[in-house]
Amino acid sequence: MTTLRVVVDQVLAPVPGGIGRYTAELTRALVAGAPRGCDVEGVVAAHPQADYDRLTDLVPGLSHLTKSPLGRRELGLAWQTGLLGLPGRGMVHATSLLAPLGRHDRGLNPGDQTVVTIHDTVPWTHPETLTPQGVRWHRAMAKRAHRFADAVVVPTHAVASELGDILPFGDRLRVIGGAVSDDLRVPADADELAEQLDLPERYVLSVGTLEPRKGIEPLIRALAHEDAPDLPLLVVGPEGWGDVRVDEIVASAGLPPESVRVLGHVSDAQLAVLLQRATVFVFPSLAEGFGLPVVEALSLGTPTIVSDAPALVEVAADAAVVVPREDAAGYPARLAQAIFQVVTDLELSSRLGVAGLDRARAYSWGDSADKVWQLHADL
Known part of the structure; x- marks a missing residue:
């Protein structure tokens, strides 16, 4: 069985925002569309059990939930500094820059690959609209992605163009957009x-x-x-x-x-x-x-x-x-x-x-x- 390990912690963020919705919707679709012989595992920071239960309700069908011993903030700092990886690494897909980015040799371990998602270039183009801490973290993680990510997903060609002017990702950039949830329907009542x-x-x-x-x-x-x-x-x-x-x-x-x-x-x-x-x-x-x-x-x-x-x-x-x-x-x-x-x-x-x-x-x-x-x- 080939497992795609998806970092889904944004779903449980204090303010999930658009990225939280993106994460839940994409992960549900990845589970539903998994090729034969493949499954999807979730990766999250440390949360109360009630949060894990809420996550599995929102994203049913995950084969497993890997739970870090670190809380969201601590995990973000650990991954930013490269102090903590992801045991067993394998095929990792991060729906944001919260990702276990580090050196890996795909020649020796061809199954090890890490893909991250950069949703916008706001930390560079409009830093005044974010917290200073958020700007520093996103810029640092983007630099790690430039060094270590095997591919970077962006939602639009506009972001691909803007990001290419900031960091030379070259042909590692892939444009994959979002969509409307099947749950967004006008009800009978x-x-x-x-x-x-x-x-x-x-x-x-x-x-x-x-x-x-x-x-x-x-x-x-x-x-x-x-x-x-x-x-x-x-x-x-x-x-x-x-x-x-x-x-x-x-x-x-x-x-x-x-x-x-x-x-x-x-x-x-x-x-x-x-x-x-x-x-x-x-x-x-x-x-x-x-x-x-x-x-x-x-x-x-x-x-x-x-x-x-x-x-x-x-x-x-x-x-x-x-x-x-x-x-x-x-x-x-x-x-x-x-x-x-x-x-x-x-x-x-x-x-x-x-x-x-x-x-x-x-x-x-x-x-x-x-x-x-x-x-x-x-x-």
């Missing part, structure tokens, strides 16, 4: 869920962790602009790093408190209802590697607006209105104008909805998993 969420008839929706990079502040200020339509903003996502105080931003923008609602974490069924019923979905991120919420919005036919971050332009293609981020002072005004355009131009809104449905079909977790299995076979 959609009306009941909409009532529970107290959804207005028309609203602007944004999804993402509440941190500076996601562009929530310019979006709120956009809704206070004279060109913006009179619609409330609903924001879905957990609190992240950074001093993003929505209530203070709303007040300083001169908007009434009820004009912006932060819903926090929601279920897949609730998210599907929120996306499908939104008048427009806006993803104003200042820097992104893929932008899974964009594909989710497109998959439900929601008219979508994105920033001109290269990865978002690549992912959305012609299925979204693109707003330039440069000239930060003018960004809210440009967002306001784009929102007004989509909300008032019914022909444009309809065209975006149809184009979005078509574009979302280009992404499949099954295809992504097949590419990962093929990558390891090629190595």
Whole structure:
């Protein structure tokens, strides 16, 4: 039996974020699509037993769970300094830079291979939007990946191009994107869920962790602009790093408190209802590697607006209105104008909805998993 050892600890991170969702979805697809004679094992840091149980519920079918004696932070530092490897190494796939990177001789041990995933170049291009510690760790692990990784997965060609200018990975870079979860479906009780969420008839929706990079502040200020339509903003996502105080931003923008609602974490069924019923979905991120919420919005036919971050332009293609981020002072005004355009131009809104449905079909977790299995076979 050939075992693919997947580092799945991001699923159990305090704020799993998009990478946590990516990890769970990809690992499920790897299990479902495992070639004959192959299975998938999970690798995690030390956690309470309840967390392990939650992980195996989220990702059923793992043949084994290798548990490090170190907690997540300690394991990250140990792997950063190369002080701790992974016993038995074998075929390792890390869904982030949290990986046991070290020297290995594939000539002597052809079954030993390590593949890591770099989701974006934010630690280099927008370091001010991350914690200093996070920037240092990501840069250090990327250097270790450059020295020791057999391949590096990136989610878009945009990230591949940007990363290639930072570290010369050459032909070790492989582009394998994400996709929409099969769980993101509008349920039969959609009306009941909409009532529970107290959804207005028309609203602007944004999804993402509440941190500076996601562009929530310019979006709120956009809704206070004279060109913006009179619609409330609903924001879905957990609190992240950074001093993003929505209530203070709303007040300083001169908007009434009820004009912006932060819903926090929601279920897949609730998210599907929120996306499908939104008048427009806006993803104003200042820097992104893929932008899974964009594909989710497109998959439900929601008219979508994105920033001109290269990865978002690549992912959305012609299925979204693109707003330039440069000239930060003018960004809210440009967002306001784009929102007004989509909300008032019914022909444009309809065209975006149809184009979005078509574009979302280009992404499949099954295809992504097949590419990962093929990558390891090629190595």
